[in-house]
Amino acid sequence: MPLPQRVGQDLKVADIHTWQWVEATARELFQRAVYQEIRTPTFEQTALFERGIGEATDVVGKEMYTFLDKGDRSCTLRPEGTAGVVRAYIQHSLQAQGGVQRLWYCGPMFRYERPQKGRQRQFHQIGVEVLGSADPRADVEVILLATDLLQRLGLKNLTFNLNSVGDRDDRQRYREALVNYLTPFKADLDADSQDRLSRNPLRILDSKDEKTQAIAADAPSILDYLGENSKRHFDRVLAQLSDLGIDFVLNPRLVRGLDYYTHTAFEIQSSDLGAQATVCGGGRYDGLVQELGGPVTPAVGWAIGLERLTLLLSQLQTVSAPSPDLYVVSRGEAAEANALKLAQALRQQGISVDLDLSGSAFGKQFKRADRSGAAACLILGDDEAAQGTVQIKWLQSGEQTSLTQADLLADIESLRQKL
RNA sequence: GCGGGUGUAGCCAAGUGGUUAAGGCAGUGGAUUGUGACUCCACCAGUCGCGGGUUCAAAUCCCGUCAUUCGCCCCA
Structure with a gap:
């Protein structure tokens, strides 16, 4: 009798050609833009994720697969790819190789959550990271890789949501303003949001609760709290995207669940995935390398969820096995x-x-x-x-x-x- | 972690308390002992997710559990 498992899905012959096609298409795009592949271990010391992603986040707080190894070290199956890449970048002094490092990765990630369509405990991400550039063109280049890839795969009904979450100071000031605005409405917020008011108020902005949404609609916008540098950076990103003809929705209520994001933040969502709408998420993370013990290093990247991507592709077409000659x-x-x-x-x-x-x-x-x-x-x-x-x-x-x-x-x- | 739906063969399924659990696709063998797509025949395969309970009798009702699915939470 087959043992039950709810970790992830077996990739069967019928699906595998879709995956191979996606991976081959991505690889070709990455090569054209001269991104190097990097492969890091599937598990790391727990502290890496705690410090990198943030102790207060849900990913760290309740979704990590954590275990003790035989030397009583706390290890965790990676819940996302960026922390490991940054760890490798620091450990091997990749900054010493000069200039900008453009990297991509692909592999399994693990989060302990209730499985549903488009969300499993072991899932796969393909992602890119650009380390060592604060240039807004790096943000745009990375975004173009994502939109090009999704477009070449023929995906439809996608919305590209874009926001800036500013730097640490901007966010602190905005957070105070937001709490000041929301506190009088506290009793009218949904239970989760009341809880988040002290813990993580920015998350209240994208609550799905109707009453909360109505209240959040008139909340101050983070875009009004960006400092000079943040504003200049974001304006350039917007201008260049417009110049390149990339359609986007400026969404000041977009908040990402990982603490390390600064400035540009974005999500590409599909209307064909139900509740798990996000296909691609990413943004700039200028403080992470330093936070993990490396030199001050601005960086930007994204990750695409392959299960969700292939789910969308399977609604459009079937990629069949090649016939023998x-x-x-x-x-x-x-x-x-x-x-x-x-x-x-x-x-x-x-x-x-x-x-x-x-x-x-x-x-x-x-x-x-x-x-x-x-x-x-x-x-x-x-x-x-x-x-x-x-x-x-x-x-x-x-x-x-x-x-x-x-x-x-x-x-x-x-x-x-x-x- | 919380709430709702579903679970019958490799796949799609009928069956809602009463003999040996329909059918289709796929698979195997044959009609055709060396020639494919159509056709016909036969065969194959089911612990009715699993465990317990109610009943003379359970795929069917009840409880638990596992998986899956739709939401919540969160994210890829």
Whole structure:
């Protein structure tokens, strides 16, 4: 009996081609913009996430998979990718390699939450990080990578929400103003928001409760509390995005759940995902590297959730398995051995060959050849094996010819052209 | 962590207290002992998620549990 598990989903053959397509498309875009792949461990010391993401956040407070190893060190399965990348950046002194580091990563992340559609305990993110640049163009470059990727995959019904959460001082001043505004309405807020008033008031802004939303609608905007630097930075980001024709919604109520964000913050949401609408989330995090013990290093990045992305893609189209070039049918001991050798020789020439191992009647093997989608079928029976020949049957036209195996292998190019 | 829905074969499913739990797709074998898409026949596969309870009798009702799904929370 299969053991039940609620960690994540098994990727079955039917889905895997979609994932491979997404990953290949992303990789190509990253290479064009000269981003280097980085792979970090799937678990780290717990303190890394506590300090990086913030002790007060839900991710750290209640969603981490934390365990003690045999040396009684507290370890945690990574709930997101940025902290580990920044740790590696510091540990290997990547800043010493000069200038800007452009990195991308892809892999499993873990959060202990109630699973639902578009949200599982083990999920996968693909993300980018640019470390060492405070230039607004870095923000824009990173955003372009995300929008380009989603567009090339053909996704529709996306909304790109953009905001600036300022720097630490801006946020402190805004937080006070917000609390001052909300406190008189405290009794009318939903229970969660009343709780958040002291703990994390910014989160009240994107509450889904109707009454809370009505109150939040007239709340002061963080954009009015940005200092000179923050404002200049954000204005440039906005101007360049407009210049590049990127559609966005300026959403002053957008708040991100991780503490490290500064200045630019954004989320790309889909209307086709139900409650788990966010496909891509990111922003600038100028204080994180220093917070984790590195030099002062401005940085910006994002992550895309692959389960959500592929869920959207599966609503649009199915990416099917590639068909083999050839399907080999054979019958009889000598012919079957011959078929294996012929398949191997063809595969070594770069031809994809599906070899029927069933030993069943030719009729059945042809049926499978047909379903495989192969362009042609190679037929080996006792006669062919004895004579060193092979029949090739083109499955669309039904045309069938005989030739020697030596000739077939000697002129792979003409075969390849007919496939 | 909280609230609601669902769980019958690899997949889609009928069945709502009463013999051996329909059907379709897929799969296997055959009609066709060396030639595919159509057709026909046969076969295959089910601890009715799991555990307990009620009952003469449970896939069906009740409780628990696990999974899944829709929301809340939160986020990718």
